[in-house]
Amino acid sequence: MLKISGLTKMFGAYRALNVGNIDIPRAQITGIIGPNGAGKTTLFNTIGGALRPNAGTVLLDGGDVTGLSPHRLAAKGLIRTFQISRDLSALTILENLLVARPGQLGEGVVSALFARRKIRAEEEAAIEQARSLLQRVDLWRLADQSASSLSGGQKKLLEVLRAMMLSPKLILLDEPAAGVAPTMEGVLCDFILELKAEGVTFAIVEHDMEMVKRLCDDIYVLTEGREMMHGTYEQVTTDPRVLNAFLGSMV
Numbered sequence: 001m002l003k004i005s006g007l008t009k010m011f012g013a014y015r016a017l018n019v020g021n022i023d024i025p026r027a028q029i030t031g032i033i034g035p036n037g038a039g040k041t042t043l044f045n046t047i048g049g050a051l052r053p054n055a056g057t058v059l060l061d062g063g064d065v066t067g068l069s070p071h072r073l074a075a076k077g078l079i080r081t082f083q084i085s086r087d088l089s090a091l092t093i094l095e096n097l098l099v100a101r102p103g104q105l106g107e108g109v110v111s112a113l114f115a116r117r118k119i120r121a122e123e124e125a126a127i128e129q130a131r132s133l134l135q136r137v138d139l140w141r142l143a144d145q146s147a148s149s150l151s152g153g154q155k156k157l158l159e160v161l162r163a164m165m166l167s168p169k170l171i172l173l174d175e176p177a178a179g180v181a182p183t184m185e186g187v188l189c190d191f192i193l194e195l196k197a198e199g200v201t202f203a204i205v206e207h208d209m210e211m212v213k214r215l216c217d218d219i220y221v222l223t224e225g226r227e228m229m230h231g232t233y234e235q236v237t238t239d240p241r242v243l244n245a246f247l248g249s250m251v
């Protein structure tokens, strides 16, 4: 689904990212692990349109999407999630989902009457979509509460739901387990696995190796901006190079 090759990102003279080939197959969960500073977030920012790469290509379903803006990538089905920001916390849970949808409201519509009907229909469709997503993770009952009232784990679920409002093909998740209580971690994993079973593709940066073990079909190990190896959880966690580089203390 997503093919990355030769992707390079420089910060001044510092080469934060310099990967060869990374393949993210359809309807699978691909993990990206590595020590702090390995370039994992830079990789996601470069794929997701927040940063422009200095070299390399990103192909989505064979089409070149290198360096496109987050907005254009979202329209093509590639979404990178972000932590629910302070601004979004001020909104209700339902509003968080509604504002995640692209701004079709009234765009390019000339007739005011037609526009009003169209907007009404779009709003109703958006609310319906939001309701069905919130019901799936038992957050519908809290729909009118401020997002700031949610636990860390519920906020992570909300991030995934916001992405799902755009009916994505591929979701990039940066550290889904960070700040999530152990009980909610299971709920979050189950939901991600459910979406995978429905055909959604994921790439996940994660430090929590239990989560990586539960979720990931294939794992890339990044060190110093490069992919050191990739393989199953068993393969990467028994590889001497990976253990030496950073996992020795983690698994």
Ligand SMILES: Nc1ncnc2c1ncn2[C@@H]1O[C@H](COP(=O)(O)OP(=O)(O)O)[C@@H](O)[C@H]1O
Binding pocket: 011, 016, 034, 035, 036, 037, 038, 039, 040, 041, 042, 043
């Ligand atoms: N905006 C930036 N400007 C300069 N250096 C950066 C910037 N973002 C990241 N870096 C550097 O690039 C390297 C990779 O960072 P990052 O992608 O955040 O690593 P990771 O997510 O794997 O911990 C680090 O050495 C970091 O200090």
Ligand SMILES: [Mg+2]
Binding pocket: 040, 041, 042
């Ligand atoms: Mg990071």
